[in-house]
Structure formats: structure tokens, C-alpha cells
Amino acid sequence: MNRIEICDVGPRDGLQNEARTLDPGIRAQLCDRLAAAGVPRVEAVSFVHPKRVPQMAGAEEVMAALHRVEGVVYAGLVLNERGYDRAIAAGVDEIHYAFPATDTFCERNQGMTVADALGVGERIVGRAHDDGLPVSVTISVAFGCPFEGRVEPAKVFGLAETLTGFGPDELMLADTIGVGVPSQVRELVAGVAAFGLPVGCHFHNTRNTGYANAVAAVESGVALLDASSGGTGGCPFAPRATGNIATEDLVYLLHGMGLETGISLEAMLETAAWLSEQLGKELPGQTYKAGTFAPVAA
Amino acid sequence: MNRIEICDVGPRDGLQNEARTLDPGIRAQLCDRLAAAGVPRVEAVSFVHPKRVPQMAGAEEVMAALHRVEGVVYAGLVLNERGYDRAIAAGVDEIHYAFPATDTFCERNQGMTVADALGVGERIVGRAHDDGLPVSVTISVAFGCPFEGRVEPAKVFGLAETLTGFGPDELMLADTIGVGVPSQVRELVAGVAAFGLPVGCHFHNTRNTGYANAVAAVESGVALLDASSGGTGGCPFAPRATGNIATEDLVYLLHGMGLETGISLEAMLETAAWLSEQLGKELPGQTYKAGTFAPVAA
Numbered sequence: 001m002n003r004i005e006i007c008d009v010g011p012r013d014g015l016q017n018e019a020r021t022l023d024p025g026i027r028a029q030l031c032d033r034l035a036a037a038g039v040p041r042v043e044a045v046s047f048v049h050p051k052r053v054p055q056m057a058g059a060e061e062v063m064a065a066l067h068r069v070e071g072v073v074y075a076g077l078v079l080n081e082r083g084y085d086r087a088i089a090a091g092v093d094e095i096h097y098a099f100p101a102t103d104t105f106c107e108r109n110q111g112m113t114v115a116d117a118l119g120v121g122e123r124i125v126g127r128a129h130d131d132g133l134p135v136s137v138t139i140s141v142a143f144g145c146p147f148e149g150r151v152e153p154a155k156v157f158g159l160a161e162t163l164t165g166f167g168p169d170e171l172m173l174a175d176t177i178g179v180g181v182p183s184q185v186r187e188l189v190a191g192v193a194a195f196g197l198p199v200g201c202h203f204h205n206t207r208n209t210g211y212a213n214a215v216a217a218v219e220s221g222v223a224l225l226d227a228s229s230g231g232t233g234g235c236p237f238a239p240r241a242t243g244n245i246a247t248e249d250l251v252y253l254l255h256g257m258g259l260e261t262g263i264s265l266e267a268m269l270e271t272a273a274w275l276s277e278q279l280g281k282e283l284p285g286q287t288y289k290a291g292t293f294a295p296v297a298a
Numbered sequence: 299m300n301r302i303e304i305c306d307v308g309p310r311d312g313l314q315n316e317a318r319t320l321d322p323g324i325r326a327q328l329c330d331r332l333a334a335a336g337v338p339r340v341e342a343v344s345f346v347h348p349k350r351v352p353q354m355a356g357a358e359e360v361m362a363a364l365h366r367v368e369g370v371v372y373a374g375l376v377l378n379e380r381g382y383d384r385a386i387a388a389g390v391d392e393i394h395y396a397f398p399a400t401d402t403f404c405e406r407n408q409g410m411t412v413a414d415a416l417g418v419g420e421r422i423v424g425r426a427h428d429d430g431l432p433v434s435v436t437i438s439v440a441f442g443c444p445f446e447g448r449v450e451p452a453k454v455f456g457l458a459e460t461l462t463g464f465g466p467d468e469l470m471l472a473d474t475i476g477v478g479v480p481s482q483v484r485e486l487v488a489g490v491a492a493f494g495l496p497v498g499c500h501f502h503n504t505r506n507t508g509y510a511n512a513v514a515a516v517e518s519g520v521a522l523l524d525a526s527s528g529g530t531g532g533c534p535f536a537p538r539a540t541g542n543i544a545t546e547d548l549v550y551l552l553h554g555m556g557l558e559t560g561i562s563l564e565a566m567l568e569t570a571a572w573l574s575e576q577l578g579k580e581l582p583g584q585t586y587k588a589g590t591f592a593p594v595a596a
Contacts, residue, residue: 144591146591149591177591178588179591180554181551182513182551182555183554183555183556184554205506205584206588207547207550207551207584207585207588207591208503208509208543208544208547208550208551208583208584208585209547209550209551211507211509211510212509212510212512212513212551214510215480215513215514216513235588238587238588238589240587240588241584241587241588242584245506246506249505249506249507252479252506253479253480253505253506253507253510256478256479256481256482256507257479257480257481258481285506286503286504286505286506286539286540287506289536289539290476290505290536290538290539291536293442293444293447293475293505
């Protein structure tokens with residue numbers, strides 16, 4: 001396997017945790033820049049209530065304003081069926097549903113237990129099937145929870161087995177608060193992949209383990225990784241923490257290891273610099289500041 | 299192998315690339331904090347000419363002011379025999395000699411060719427043997443050179459073979475400008491280890507590959523890693539770039555993977571926060587900002 005698919009979740013997971021809210025038009029421009037750079041999949045919007053996440057208000061406007069590029073998948077995150085209705089109406093290409101692995105986080109984030117969130121997931125996967133849309137399900141805080149601490153792998157495996165029964169197109173394991181390490185990645189990926197669905201990973205670089213985790217995931221057979229241009233985002237539970245692993249730094253790393261992504265590193269460096277200006281701050285991505293280097297692999 | 303030895307090079311490689319110069323007394327305090335945290339080896343000083351690297355002026359004062367802890371090795375970097383004389387007079391426990399793998403960088407950094415630098419290395423290793431001191435030799439820019447680009451592994455292997463003949467106690471491979479990726483790490487470590495000496499690695503996180511490289515090194519059998527508390531340092535060739543991988547983030551990662559370092563993570567987080575104050579800036583280390591988390595491995 002020489003090709004890794006990167007889904008840029010910057011327009012959603014990145015921007016929803018930034019202090020400065022960007023207008024839908026700017027967020028659509030970000031999606032356009034990502035598509036132009038060759039990013040095959042973009043998590044463009046979140047259909048959460050704008051009162052809960054003001055940074056994500058105007059998801060429909062974002063979807064209407066972006067210029068679709070043939071072959072690029074524009075996905076929307078939904079947390080419930082009301083969000084699903086909006087996603088369908090806005091014309092997303094793919095549904096992303098996510099819920100936390102722990103009850104405490106699930107209650108705080110989604111106002112329900114994990115058992116109830118599984119039920120919502122079953123209905124959303126079923127509706128996506130009926131509507132002929134691909135659907136991806138993410139298990140959040142799979143590597144650790146800010147409230148409950150370490151999450152037992154057996155818990156994640158149990159959720160993955162149940163979800164596999166619903167028949168989504170893939171399962172994503174998310175280290176939402178950036179506490180995971182490569183040995184955990186290998187254990188969780190191997191255990192979840194055993195149920196038979198494609199497994200992807202979503203890492204935050206909160207404690208500088210994100211890129212090492214990404215390498216461990218790829219070496220465990222994962223062919224789909226989330227990342228955000230510039231490494232935007234943060235963690236509501238750690239105010240000084242940074243966000244997702246940066247798409248352009250991940251591309252630098254993967255290309256250096258001889259893996260393909262189909263993404264132009266140069267275009268992504270320009271996008272990170274542009275996004276830094278839009279947000280009025282330096283972003284955690286490093287390569288856009290340090291510059292590229294003669295390729296380390298042919 | 300469950301134990302990884304970390305050498306904190308912050309007092310030397312970290313601080314020599316910081317804009318603010320710290321007094322020898324503060325640098326000695328940093329060494330004391332590292333020793334108290336359980337760091338087994340500290341690169342405390344550099345015996346370069348203070349006109350060339352003002353941040354390293356007063357190496358003798360640092361060595362005189364620090365409070366030696368039994369079992370901790372206080373090393374000094376030397377680039378020539380004059381530096382070696384000073385290191386002996388100052389009472390270091392261990393000699394570190396470093397030279398770049400490429401002629402262009404070697405001329406710029408040390409005013410000589412690689413061939414000449416090998417000759418200096420042979421004499422320094424010989425003198426350390428005569429003086430009964432351990433001596434470590436670092437091949438700098440082994441993963442890439444800002445002037446010559448990619449460094450062929452064969453070049454590094456040739457240098458390593460010659461150096462092995464001199465009989466130092468270990469060889470270090472340094473990614474001085476932070477361009478390496480894990481596949482390179484594995485190739486270089488395997489090739490150099492074949493000559494029979496213990497191999498250590500020195501990574502910079504300039505493009506966010508440093509921690510992934512550290513994991514690759516450990517998995518390749520490397521039991522010695524350099525790091526700097528807080529991730530201090532930088533790169534004269536990339537003004538906005540960050541420095542070494544941060545000791546505390548590396549400790550978080552290694553401990554999470556069930557490896558031992560003998561270092562207190564809590565003490566290192568306090569040291570990073572203290573050093574951030576001394577330097578008057580936020581440091582690249584992440585865990586001291588994000589906070590720890592319930593241990594991910596027992």
C-alpha cells in the first residue's frame with residue numbers, strides 16, 4: 001500500500017476550535033484551496049446548532065459557496081438526525097457521524113449516553129444507505145478521555161463491533177484530546193480492523209505525539225488519516241494546546257517516506273500561510289514556517 | 299530493551315540557538331534542575347569561542363556553578379583541540395565531538411573539510427582515551443544539509459566506519475536541520491549500527507517529524523536520544539523554525555509506550571515552564587502547556 005488518503009478536517013474540526021470565527025465565504029475558500037491542492041476529501045462543514053458552536057454557523061452557505069472539484073469528496077459532520085436532514089439538504093457527498101467512547105464525554109458533548117449515541121448512529125447509517133451516501137463513523141476520545149482517563153481498548157473494540165454491524169463504509173479512531181502514543185495506535189487499529197471495515201485515524205498533536213501516531217497507524221495498515229491545514233484547532237480542555245496534526249507536515253512526512261497522497265505540498269504550504277493570515281495568528285504547522293527541503297526520497 | 303537514555307542537550311544545543319543569552323548561573327541552574335529530575339546525562343556546555351557563539355560564553359563558570367549529582371554525566375561539546383583543553387580543565391565527565399557530514403556545512407561551521415574534521419576527531423578520541431574520559435562523536439546534518447541537500451546514506455556509513463576505527467564510545471546521528479523522516483532513520487541507524495558501536499540519535503522537530511523519528515530510532519534499537527527541555531533551540535537556516543525535540547514530550551511518549559527513562563515527567567514539566575520564563579517566550583514543547591493525563595500505560 002503506497003497511497004494514503006488524507007481527509008482535511010480543517011474547515012470543521014480545525015476552525016470550530018479557533019477563537020476567531022471565519023465567515024462562510026472564507027471557509028468555502030479554504031475548501032477550494034484544499035481541493036485545488038489535491039486533497040481528495042474535505043470535512044467542509046458541521047451541522048451542529050450555531051448556538052453551540054458559533055464557528056460552524058452557516059454550514060449551508062459554505063456548501064453553496066464552494067466550487068466543487070470533480071473527484072473531491074465534500075463531507076459534513078452530523079451528530080443527530082436533525083443535522084443529518086440539514087446535511088442532505090445542503091448536498092454533502094458524504095456523512096460523518098461521531099460520538100465519544102465514554103458516557104461522561106458523550107453526555108457533555110452530545111447530551112446522551114454512549115448507548116443512545118450508538119442508536120443515533122444506527123439510524124444515521126441506515127438513512128445514509130437509503131439515500132445512497134457514503135457514511136463514516138468516528139469513535140471519539142478512543143485513546144483517552146479528559147473526564148474518565150484511560151479508555152480501555154476492550155471498550156473501543158466493543159463499540160467497533162457494534163458499529164460494524166450497522167454497516168458504515170469505514171470506522172475512524174479519534175484521539176480527540178491528543179493523549180495517545182504509537183503503541184496504543186497499533187493495539188487499537190489491529191483490534192478494530194479485525195472486524196473487517198476500513199479503519200482510519202484522527203490525531204491531535206496536543207502532546208507532540210500526533211505525527212508518531214500517524215506513522216504507527218500507517219504501519220498498522222491504516223490508509224486514511226485526518227489532518228487540518230496549518231494544524232488549526234485546539235482543545236477546550238487544554239486552553240494552550242494545539243489542534244489536529246497539520247496536513248502539510250503530514251504530507252511532508254509521508255512523501256519523505258515514499259508514500260503518495262496526491263497532494264501538492266507547495267500548495268498546502270501556501271494554504272497554511274493564507275489560513276494563518278485569516279486567523280490572525282501563527283499556526284502550529286511547522287513546515288510552512290521552516291520551508292521545504294530537497295526531497296528526502298525520490 | 300526497556301530503558302532509553304535521554305541526554306538533555308538544552309543547556310548547549312537549545313540555548314546556543316536562542317535569541318536571549320542566559321547567564322552562566324542560570325545555565326547551571328538548568329543543569330541542576332535536569333539532574334534533579336533524573337536526567338542521566340546533560341550536555342552542559344560548549345567550548346566554542348565566545349565570539350562565535352556568545353550564548354555559550356562562560357562554559358567554565360557553568361561547570362563551576364552547577365551542583366554535581368552522583369551518577370549524572372556532565373558532558374561538554376568540543377569542536378577542536380583547544381576546546382578539548384578547556385573541557386579537561388573545566389572538569390567535564392564526557393567529551394562530545396561533532397562535525398557535519400558535508401564539506402560545505404563543515405567549512406561554514408568549523409572552517410575545515412570533512413576530511414580534516416575526521417582528523418581532529420581522531421586526535422580528540424585519542425586524547426580522551428589517554429585522559430580516561432568517555433567520548434561520543436556526532437555526525438551532524440546526517441539526514442540532510444541546507445547547502446548540499448540530501449546526504450547519501452553511503453556517505454554517512456563511510457564516515458561511521460572511519461570513526462568506528464578511532465574507537466569512540468558511541469556514534470550519534472544528528473538531524474541538525476530537522477528534515478529527516480522515519481524511513482531514513484531506520485536506514486541510517488541499521489547501517490551505522492552494523493559497525494558495532496552503540497548508536498544514538500539527535501532530532502530536531504523543525505518540520506514536525508522529530509518525535510516520529512525518535513520512535514523509529516527506538517524501534518531500530520537505539521537506546522540513546524538527545525532532547526532539550528522545552529524544545530528550546532532553533533535553526534540558523536530557518537529563522538521561524540523550532541529546535542530539538544522537547545525532553546518532557548519525549549518522556550511522555552516513551553513512558554506511554556511502556557519504556558523507562560528514569561526521568562520525572564512532572565519535574566520536567568516544571569523545568570520547561572521555568573525555562574520558558576527565563577527565555578521570556580513560549581517554548582515549542584507541548585505537554586508543559588497541555589498538561590499531563592492519566593498514564594496511558596501502567
